[in-house]
Amino acid sequence: MDDALFPVPASPVEVAPGAVHVPGWLDPDEQRELVELCRTWTRGPGGMTRHRTRGGTMSVAMTSLGWYWRPYRYCAALPDGSPVPPLPPVLGRLALRGLAAAYGAVPDPAPDYDVALVNFYGPGATMGMHQDRDERCDAPVVSVSLGDACVFRFGNTATRTRPYTDVELRGGDLFVFGGPSRWAYHGVPRTFPGTADPRTGLRSGRFNITVRASGLRRG
Numbered sequence: 141m142d143d144a145l146f147p148v149p150a151s152p153v154e155v156a157p158g159a160v161h162v163p164g165w166l167d168p169d170e171q172r173e174l175v176e177l178c179r180t181w182t183r184g185p186g187g188m189t190r191h192r193t194r195g196g197t198m199s200v201a202m203t204s205l206g207w208y209w210r211p212y213r214y215c216a217a218l219p220d221g222s223p224v225p226p227l228p229p230v231l232g233r234l235a236l237r238g239l240a241a242a243y244g245a246v247p248d249p250a251p252d253y254d255v256a257l258v259n260f261y262g263p264g265a266t267m268g269m270h271q272d273r274d275e276r277c278d279a280p281v282v283s284v285s286l287g288d289a290c291v292f293r294f295g296n297t298a299t300r301t302r303p304y305t306d307v308e309l310r311g312g313d314l315f316v317f318g319g320p321s322r323w324a325y326h327g328v329p330r331t332f333p334g335t336a337d338p339r340t341g342l343r344s345g346r347f348n349i350t351v352r353a354s355g356l357r358r359g
């Protein structure tokens with residue numbers, strides 16, 4: 141069935157306690173706007189970097205917003221020494237909307253989302269199992285996917301191996317992990333090149349935006 145003619149309302153699926161997948165969260169227009177913003181951000185002062193980590197050079201190219209992430213900490217300055225501009229407000233709003241969609245409500249007080257990592261996956265790019273643990277705050281991580289579909293592997297807080305659940309994330313999907321799942325291992329073992337919806341302006345590749353609360357204070 142053509143889902144452009146019969147839009148399926150997004151309904152949340154709990155993958156693990158506190159980890160919620162909302163398929164089809166953003167419509168193609170919103171996805172296109174975010175794709176354009178991602179392109180602008182990746183051309184910005186922080187650029188796009190394939191960081192060198194303990195596991196080798198990442199196949200994913202990354203831009204950070206709000207704080208500059210490099211393995212394994214957040215920095216208030218870019219590599220050239222200039223201060224990192226604050227998180228674009230559109231991403232703070234997106235994150236709170238994501239919490240409402242995933243959990244049915246925004247906690248009070250709302251988390252102070254101040255950092256986002258924008259990842260680009262070209263053909264063959266993957267991300268190994270890891271925890272998002274450079275934050276000093278247990279606010280949920282809000283993840284939005286654009287472009288090609290992928291396998292998102294969502295595991296447990298104790299090991300980078302089983303038990304885990306493989307979820308297919310497509311462009312426009314939301315995934316939020318907080319509460320008991322906030323420190324769970326997760327990764328992207330593969331993407332499906334050529335599956336992006338051309339209406340979103342991304343013909344190949346996958347962007348993923350994760351919005352986080354660093355729990356850090358600026359200078």
Ligand SMILES: O=C(O)CCC(=O)C(=O)O
Binds near residue numbers: 267292309328
């Ligand atoms: O690309 C994804 O869906 C996950 C990205 C991720 O885990 C991260 O940026 O820490």
Ligand SMILES: [Fe+2]
Binds near residue numbers: 270271272326
């Ligand atoms: Fe992560």
